[in-house]
Amino acid sequence: MNRQGPPPARDCPRDGKPPFGVAGGGGMPYILCAMSDCPCCSGRAYEECCEPLLLGRTRAETAEALMRSRYSAYTLAEIDYLYRTSGPRVRREFDAESCRKWAQSAEWTGFEMLRSEAGGARDEAGEIEFVAHYSVKDAPFDHHEIATFGRVNGEWCFLDGKIIGPPPVRRESPKVGRNDPCPCGSGQKYKKCCGHKPAAEPESRAGDGAPAADARAAAAAP
Numbered sequence: 608m609n610r611q612g613p614p615p616a617r618d619c620p621r622d623g624k625p626p627f628g629v630a631g632g633g634g635m636p637y638i639l640c641a642m643s644d645c646p647c648c649s650g651r652a653y654e655e656c657c658e659p660l661l662l663g664r665t666r667a668e669t670a671e672a673l674m675r676s677r678y679s680a681y682t683l684a685e686i687d688y689l690y691r692t693s694g695p696r697v698r699r700e701f702d703a704e705s706c707r708k709w710a711q712s713a714e715w716t717g718f719e720m721l722r723s724e725a726g727g728a729r730d731e732a733g734e735i736e737f738v739a740h741y742s743v744k745d746a747p748f749d750h751h752e753i754a755t756f757g758r759v760n761g762e763w764c765f766l767d768g769k770i771i772g773p774p775p776v777r778r779e780s781p782k783v784g785r786n787d788p789c790p791c792g793s794g795q796k797y798k799k800c801c802g803h804k805p806a807a808e809p810e811s812r813a814g815d816g817a818p819a820a821d822a823r824a825a826a827a828a829p
Contacts, residue, residue, distance in 0.1 A: 646682040647675035648718045661688050666763070670726025670733030670756040673763040675718065678739055682715040694759055694766040700795035713741040732757045736771075770801065 645656040657679035659665045660672065667673035673692060680688040686707045693701060717740040726733020732755070739750040751771040756763055789800035 645675075646679040646715065646718070649675055653679075661685055667692075668728045668763075670730075670735055670763055671720065671723055673756060673765070674720070674735050674737060674754060677765060678715075678718045678737075681710045681713075681739075684710045686710065692764055694757065694764040697765060697767070697795070700799050702789075702795070705789070713743050716740040716742060716747070726756055726763075733763075 645651055645653040645658075647657055649656050657676040660667055660676040661680060661683070667676060677689060677692060680686075680692075684707055686703050689706065690698060690701055690703060719738045719740070721736040721738065723736075724734045726735065734753060734755050736753045737751075739752075741748055741750065752768045753771065754768040755766045757766050758764070787797050789795050789797045789802070
């Protein structure tokens with residue numbers, strides 16, 4: 608990946624509107640969190656946080672590390688990484704072109720991890736609840752998701768996600784067909800993502816993605 612690093616990190620102003628940096632090959636703007644230049648808002652430098660994962664120099668040791676790196680991948684439009692870090696079922700439904708267009712159309716404005724269950728270095732599975740903040744055409748959105756992770760051949764992968772609340776992207780185009788790519792940017796078909804609403808469950812299902820949309824987001828899903 609050819610990447611020009613983001614500008615030096617700056618503290619977030621007191622008005623709660625941090626400055627933007629311009630990231631990587633996708634050229635997507637993202638919010639610089641206080642004392643950090645990593646898009647995932649970990650508080651660490653990108654070169655010490657998500658970059659080694661996205662470049663394939665190292666593997667995620669925890670579900671949280673993978674979740675954060677998938678959010679960063681959305682901000683940088685690194686779609687191949689999102690595919691590589693998805694489980695078999697997610698890969699079958701993954702639409703790379705739709706995911707890329709969605710990631711590049713968004714302005715990524717922050718990541719919040721609300722809670723995590725398991726997902727540690729010695730665990731085989733984990734669950735993370737997060738919110739990915741972004742805007743499309745100056746309209747702000749909050750992608751609230753519970754993402755499930757597990758190990759596949761010893762490596763952490765994104766397996767599934769449940770969106771909390773309404774789908775994260777407002778539709779401004781003709782009605783989405785059931786077999787069309789989901790407009791949330793998850794990389795799955797609409798019928799398998801935001802279009803899937805069991806009668807017993809008020810929440811729609813999707814992936815991170817953010818990011819993510821991992822976006823599914825999101826990832827990331829985040």
